[in-house]
Amino acid sequence: xxxxxxxxxxxxxxxxxxxxxxxxxxxxxxxxxxxxxxxxxxxxxxxxxxxxxxxxxxxxxxxxxxxxxxxxxxxxxxxxxxxxxxxxxxxxxxx
Amino acid sequence: xxxxxxxxxxxxxxxxxxxxxxxxxxxxxxxxxxxxxxxxxxxxxxxxxxxxxxxxxxxxxxxxxxxxxxxxxxxxxxxxxxxxxxxxxxxxxxxxxxxxxxxxxxxxxxxxxxxxxxxxxxxxxxxxxxxxxxxxxxxxxxxxxxxxxxxxxxxxxxxxxxxxxxxxxxxxxxxxxxxxxxxxxxxxxxxxxxxxxxxxxxxxxxxxxxxxxxxxxxxxxxxxxxxxxxxxxxxxxxxxxxxx
Numbered sequence: 001x002x003x004x005x006x007x008x009x010x011x012x013x014x015x016x017x018x019x020x021x022x023x024x025x026x027x028x029x030x031x032x033x034x035x036x037x038x039x040x041x042x043x044x045x046x047x048x049x050x051x052x053x054x055x056x057x058x059x060x061x062x063x064x065x066x067x068x069x070x071x072x073x074x075x076x077x078x079x080x081x082x083x084x085x086x087x088x089x090x091x092x093x094x095x
Numbered sequence: 096x097x098x099x100x101x102x103x104x105x106x107x108x109x110x111x112x113x114x115x116x117x118x119x120x121x122x123x124x125x126x127x128x129x130x131x132x133x134x135x136x137x138x139x140x141x142x143x144x145x146x147x148x149x150x151x152x153x154x155x156x157x158x159x160x161x162x163x164x165x166x167x168x169x170x171x172x173x174x175x176x177x178x179x180x181x182x183x184x185x186x187x188x189x190x191x192x193x194x195x196x197x198x199x200x201x202x203x204x205x206x207x208x209x210x211x212x213x214x215x216x217x218x219x220x221x222x223x224x225x226x227x228x229x230x231x232x233x234x235x236x237x238x239x240x241x242x243x244x245x246x247x248x249x250x251x252x253x254x255x256x257x258x259x260x261x262x263x264x265x266x267x268x269x270x271x272x273x274x275x276x277x278x279x280x281x282x283x284x285x286x287x288x289x290x291x292x293x294x295x296x297x298x299x300x301x302x303x304x305x306x307x308x309x310x311x312x313x314x315x316x317x318x319x320x321x322x323x324x325x326x327x328x329x330x331x332x333x334x335x336x337x338x339x
Contacts, residue, residue, distance in 0.1 A: 004323055013243075026127075037271055037319075037322070038267075038271065038322060038326075041270050041271040041274070042263075042267050044261040044267075044270070045263040045267035045270060046260055046267075048263070048266060049262050049263040050259045050263075053259065053262075059303055071259075072219060073253050073258055074256055074259055076261035078254050078256045078257075078260040078263065079190045079263075080291055081256055081260055082260050082263065082267075084211040085260075089329075094283075
């Protein structure tokens with residue numbers, strides 16, 4: 001009887017150790033990878049969208065290089081803003 | 096031909112050409128693999144819910160875990176208000192997941208490695224969420240573009256930035272999934288090509304890389320489906336609970 005109790009507690013300890021170490025770090029690695037991809041595309045997408053808007057507006061108003069430059073800059077700002085927002089959200093989730 | 100790493104992404108017609116009003120609606124290999132994913136999903140969930148026991152079997156356990164996983168994800172990110180959209184997010188997640196996973200099988204076609212597929216998903220979500228926001232909040236939804244506590248001088252610039260940031264959502268959502276899937280599958284094919292061209296002498300080195308990459312790709316396939324679903328939840332949350 002005593003032996004089986006011993007085995008049970010040992011099993012419990014081993015299982016909790018396993019859960020704390022391996023599975024969690026594995027899951028964390030996955031989350032980090034996802035976050036890295038997320039931040040990268042977030043930055044690029046906003047710049048692309050900004051530039052496309054600038055290009056379309058340029059064609060409308062016939063101000064060829066002016067608005068695309070302006071909206072490229074706005075897009076870059078929006079991209080950085082997106083990344084900051086996403087990073088803030090990640091930090092909130094961590095705590 | 097077969098060693099070209101981009102050859103795997105070719106879309107070709109299967110069966111007769113179907114044209115309605117000049118729109119090509121032929122059955123392609125992309126449609127075939129979407130159908131296969133759909134059949135896999137149906138089989139898997141039907142098996143999981145066939146005999147509902149108190150002590151679940153393998154399939155029941157997996158489908159219940161999947162249900163719990165998505166349910167928890169929605170309540171964590173979008174709150175209780177998002178519960179009615181559970182079925183939408185669940186179908187989205189499971190379809191993207193199965194398309195990615197079916198794409199990992201040899202000789203198969205990855206539906207999600209085409210930007211038109213992912214962009215269609217993302218635009219659907221984007222337009223749907225925008226309409227939802229306007230239906231729930233009316234014109235107050237435009238407040239999402241006006242963050243509080245910004246000086247009047249900066250407001251026009253901030254508004255332009257916010258609008259660009261909002262419009263970039265479907266692009267980043269679709270490009271992320273498409274780029275990850277396409278890059279991963281191209282890389283697998285390139286390393287596979289190295290194994291053949293280096294032969295018995297040094298072919299084992301890219302082969303080990305190929306095995307490791309396959310593992311990574313399966314992780315990425317799951318992760319991208321998860322990220323796609325969780326971002327949908329986050330956008331849904333922005334539309335449901337206006338707090339800017």
